[in-house]
Amino acid sequence: MKQPMVNTYEQLKGWRMSSIEQVKYDHTKLNEFHDELITKTVKAAIENVTSEWGPPPAHFAFFMMGSAARFEQALWSDQDHGLVYLSTNDREKDYFLKLGKEISTALACVGYVRCDGLVMASSERWCKSLLSWNAQIQDWIEEESFETLRHLLTFFDSRVFIGNPSLLDELKDVIFLNLKENPSLMQRFYENVERRKKAIGVFGQLLVESYGSHHNVIHLKNTVLFPYVNSLRLLALQEQIKAPETLVRFEQLPDQLIEVKKLRETFARLLQFRLRFQGNEQSYETIHLLKVDKLTSNEKQELKEYIRSGARLYKLTKKHIDKGCGMK
Template sequence: MNSYDEIQQFRHQQMTKVSNNHERLNHFHDQIIDNTVKIAMDKVEGEWGIPPAPFAFFLMGSAGRFEQSVWSDQDHGIIFDGSDDCQAYFLRLGSEITNGLTKVGYELCDGNVMASNSIWCQSIERWEIQVERWLLEAKWDSLRHFLTFFDSRVLIGETTFLDQLKNTAFSILQEKPHLYIRLVENVSFVKKGIGAFGQLLPELKGEHSGSIQLKQTTFFPYVNALRLLALKDKIVKPSTLSRFGELSDNYPFIKRYEEDFKRLLDFRLYFRRDAKSYEEVHHIPVSALTKGEKQELKEFMKKGYKLFSETKTIVEKECSTWL
């Protein structure tokens, strides 16, 4: 595939073949993104010459966690090991990558978390300062940026750059354990999906009226709980499933939630495999669910809330002993 148009056509033709298996689907996304980035790299190299420094292109969000559904938006960044003078080159590359990914079918990130934004395209030295600033400011938006960054993995380039930055974060958190409380507070709000009488609570207004917002009501409690434990135990892997695997020995209670999360991934894929947009992926019409499926969805929610509650208690308790 030698152009964005060819990749877009390939994506469209092949998606139905991989949309019934979560792991195969995410490997397919990696293939599409990898090919797109390499075309962008070739284009920029033709205009600006070879990259002026070693670099890493990394994914964040659901792509970083290997948890994409059939549609996804863009969350990515660049780290380079060079002087600030190199930034113009890598911002041009980030802009071309963003443009290419848009053309092949990945929506722009609403929060501009993309390598075309100078905040997410910096030298490793500037990144070190950025990560430290996010944590020490400890404001809601700065911690949200940090948590977004932490769910990351390198797709192309130097993997050690990202590990170095995560280790910087671990060192800061170890020195200032009160920050764990702020991180817990940052992700404690969960959009209610179940009412006082055990009924599902769909959206009441707008385009998705009558639908459950799956991402906020159901996925986030699992993702946020495992991320907090990964930060506490210095686990660099971003995948929620990988975190389950690496953390279960230290936190045996999470084992009973791992299978629920796997089933939740399959549940979303089954009901949203024919979604026509990124926004549609995260909304399931309540009318499309049988009584049994509604009950299954409520169980996913209840267990996610319980997992997060137990995790919050552990982090807060251990943090209090460090202070």
């Protein structure tokens, strides 16, 4: 795939628009392209900040969260990212917040929508020194509210794109240590993600919804993908698996979870299945809305199987969590 000679934001945007058509129906190639584009864009942002403010004053790591970290991006996606840097006094805070803002601007220019919830390195919550990150994670766990645990689960799905991965690994070890000392936290994590809309009715029909002007649709990400993503995130927490990719988490589960591991190929097919219907979408707002009336009978049946397998996975996950917490 031809790459741009000069990595300005506009040139990177042009490269995206001209190249993504070649990979939009192949899950692996599409996500490899996203990885490369994000990395080049962030490097360009670092160069811009360096030219104005000088080189970074401390070692740091830039990490993505959400679907980018899990290697599960669709054709369009939003931004979820953060920064962690080595500092004993936080004097470098202004520099890295400046860098975070430039990265957010750069990614938006290239085509990644800013996160509505401000889960970006331009926000102080997601741009901190290693010491401050450690303290924040401890605070999130000790508060144990729905919001702070949601922040923690968001953070756990993270992968370093630029910098030293050990900085992120050290923070994940903090989470694992807390879980070892307080296994009942897993119950709270499960409660945080178990809320989900029913997608199949009592007569076996697909339950459709409306999103603004869009009718008779299923939100493919929230309704169909998330049962797999959420379940494997919880199991990764319990089994101390640092990898954020759902498919890798399946592979790294212990053999005693063989019934869960068998669903890996189902999830792999689901990731490929969704790309069949997203090739012509022009915005992040509609990329996950699946028009049910456009599906063939076979496609509807395939979709129902993904939904049923996701529901079964939730039950298997709950059973394993209960066992780990000493419950029958």
